[in-house]
Amino acid sequence: MAAKQLSVRETNIPGLVLLDLPVHGDNRGWFKENWQREKMTALGLPDFGPVQNNISFNDKTGATRGIHAEPWDKFVSVATGKIFGAWVDLREGPSFGEVFTAELDASTAIFVPRGVGNSYQTLEDNTAYVYLVNAHWSAEAQGEYTFLNLEDETAAIQWPIPLENAERSDKDLAHPRLADVTPMKPKxxxxxxxxxxxxxxxxxxxxxxxxxxxxxxxxxxxxxxxxxxxxxxxxxxxxxxxxxxxxxxxxxxxxxxxxxxxxxxxxxxxxxxxxxxxxxxxxxxxxxxxxxxxxxxxxxxxxxxxxxxxxxxxxxxxxxxxxxxxxxxxxxxxxxxxxxxxxxxxxxxxxxxxxxxxxxxxxxxxxxxxxxxxxxxxxxxxxxxxxxxxxxxxxxxxxxxxxxxxxxxxxxxxxxxxxxxxxxxxxxxxxxxxxxxxxxxxxxxxxxxxxxxxxxxxxxxxxxx
The missing domain is CATH 3.40.50.720 (NAD(P)-binding Rossmann-like Domain)
Known part of the structure; x- marks a missing residue:
């Protein structure tokens, strides 16, 4: 894997930032600095102060999660495999409903601000992605989530693997369309x-x-x-x-x-x-x-x-x-x-x-x-x-x-x-x-x-x- 230069790329959703990560490989495998506060904040990434590290493992291609907007910021990167990500702005404001999509592998990461809905579809078996968040999960906080249906016609996300062939949870199937979403209010x-x-x-x-x-x-x-x-x-x-x-x-x-x-x-x-x-x-x-x-x-x-x-x-x-x-x-x-x-x-x-x-x-x-x-x-x-x-x-x-x-x-x-x-x-x-x-x-x-x-x-x- 050719090493990229660490860089950040703005997206059409305010505050949603895509990062290119240097990945250094040899005959044994590869290594990367997944989160490097000093270097990344110097490039303009918010110093968002993560307090919890989560890992999502997906054993089959097509596992699809989301679209969830959480009441905290998160930094998402791939540990192994590849994912297709779709992000929808579910915050109250002029960019409500804005959509951004990208493929993420080990050399790419994304910063997702509070209230931007995120969803991920695995493109390879045995895919794992890691996310840092800047607030501790709690049952009370879960009540503040905002959701959007993966099949929403307004967002019109072009999923690489059709959703009828994807693995989804019953909860995700029941999420509302965009017209029925209550936007997440700012802090x-x-x-x-x-x-x-x-x-x-x-x-x-x-x-x-x-x-x-x-x-x-x-x-x-x-x-x-x-x-x-x-x-x-x-x-x-x-x-x-x-x-x-x-x-x-x-x-x-x-x-x-x-x-x-x-x-x-x-x-x-x-x-x-x-x-x-x-x-x-x-x-x-x-x-x-x-x-x-x-x-x-x-x-x-x-x-x-x-x-x-x-x-x-x-x-x-x-x-x-x-x-x-x-x-x-x-x-x-x-x-x-x-x-x-x-x-x-x-x-x-x-x-x-x-x-x-x-x-x-x-x-x-x-x-x-x-x-x-x-x-x-x-x-x-x-x-x-x-x-x-x-x-x-x-x-x-x-x-x-x-x-x-x-x-x-x-x-x-x-x-x-x-x-x-x-x-x-x-x-x-x-x-x-x-x-x-x-x-x-x-x-x-x-x-x-x-x-x-x-x-x-x-x-x-x-x-x-």
């Missing part, structure tokens, strides 16, 4: 922290996702993910966190912050490790000490208080996952109690506030954070950390408060400035970074440029915040 996105400011914005940006609040997934619980079936998801967005910055400095608050922000995230990482799930985790400017004019994604952590320490620890945990986006933001404003709404209320009630003027940064509106997360999941740039705030010059809290007064029709001069030290004098409060400005070059290089904070603030207040 979904799970959002944790559904009822927070960002969670509510994500509901609008990603209405098709599944949303769970603290009553369903409590990161402080001993087993927070007991009710979650991660096999249904390809993405988890963590918008949940303990965020009571000042209370975190107390004995009770410190324990709660670490339980939710670190132990809970450790359990999330353990639950999804090796599953191929992409985790989006929301981080904070509090992982820095505020001594730099602007922070990039690669700057070293230097948290000042307990909350910042727990967020830095969580970032380090999430960064160990192969598929992760850490979205670092600051000064979050959305649908809920926040600084802007407080200032607007004070202005309306005739109260003239003294506002901190030595902390500078940018507001991050949840509408823009949610849009940025959606962009990352659609564009799929390199995994890692991305700063995400609104654009524009850094401002102090006092400057922002004055603009809120002005935009709501009040005298901006009613806002006076004060230092952080003076504002918190005599109060139990967490240390704050004095500069929270995050550089946006990295995310903007992916094609996402958020609104300026000034424009976002004006729009927010115009909506009646």
């Amino acid at each position: 979904r996105t799970l959002v944790l922290g559904a009822n927070g400011q960002l969670g509510r914005a994500l509901r609008l940006a990603m209405p098709e996702a599944d949303f769970v609040g603290r009553d369903q997934v409590n990161l402080e619980a001993a087993d927070p993910f007991a009710g979650v079936r991660f096999a249904d998801y390809d993405t988890v967005i963590n918008a949940a966190a303990y965020t009571a910055v000042d209370v975190a400095e107390t004995a009770e608050g410190r324990a709660a912050a670490w339980a939710a922000n670190v132990t809970g995230i450790t359990k999330l990482a353990a639950a999804v490790a090796g599953s191929g799930i992409t985790v989006v985790h929301v981080s904070s400017d509090y992982v820095f000490d505020g001594t730099r004019e602007s922070y990039t994604e690669t700057d070293a952590f230097a948290p000042l208080g307990v909350y910042g320490q727990t967020k830095a620890a969580a970032d380090a945990i999430v960064a160990t996952l192969p598929r992760h986006y850490i979205v670092r933001t600051s000064w979050v404003i959305g649908d809920g109690n926040n600084f802007v709404r407080t200032m607007a209320s004070l202005a309306e009630r005739g109260i003239d506030p003294a506002v901190v003027n030595d902390q500078v940064g940018r507001l991050s509106f949840t509408e823009d954070i949610a849009a940025g997360i959606a962009h990352l999941l659609q564009a799929r740039p390199e995994y890692g950390t991305y700063n995400l705030t609104n654009e524009g010059p850094a401002e102090s809290w006092a400057q922002i408060a004055a603009r809120v007064f002005e935009l709501t029709g009040h005298d901006a001069s009613r806002v006076s400035g004060t230092s952080t030290a003076e504002y918190f004098k005599g109060k139990e409060a967490a240390p704050r970074p004095l500069n929270s400005t995050l550089a946006l070059d990295k995310i903007e290089a992916t094609g996402f440029v958020p609104r300026t904070a000034a424009d976002a603030l004006a729009a927010y207040l115009a909506q009646g915040a």
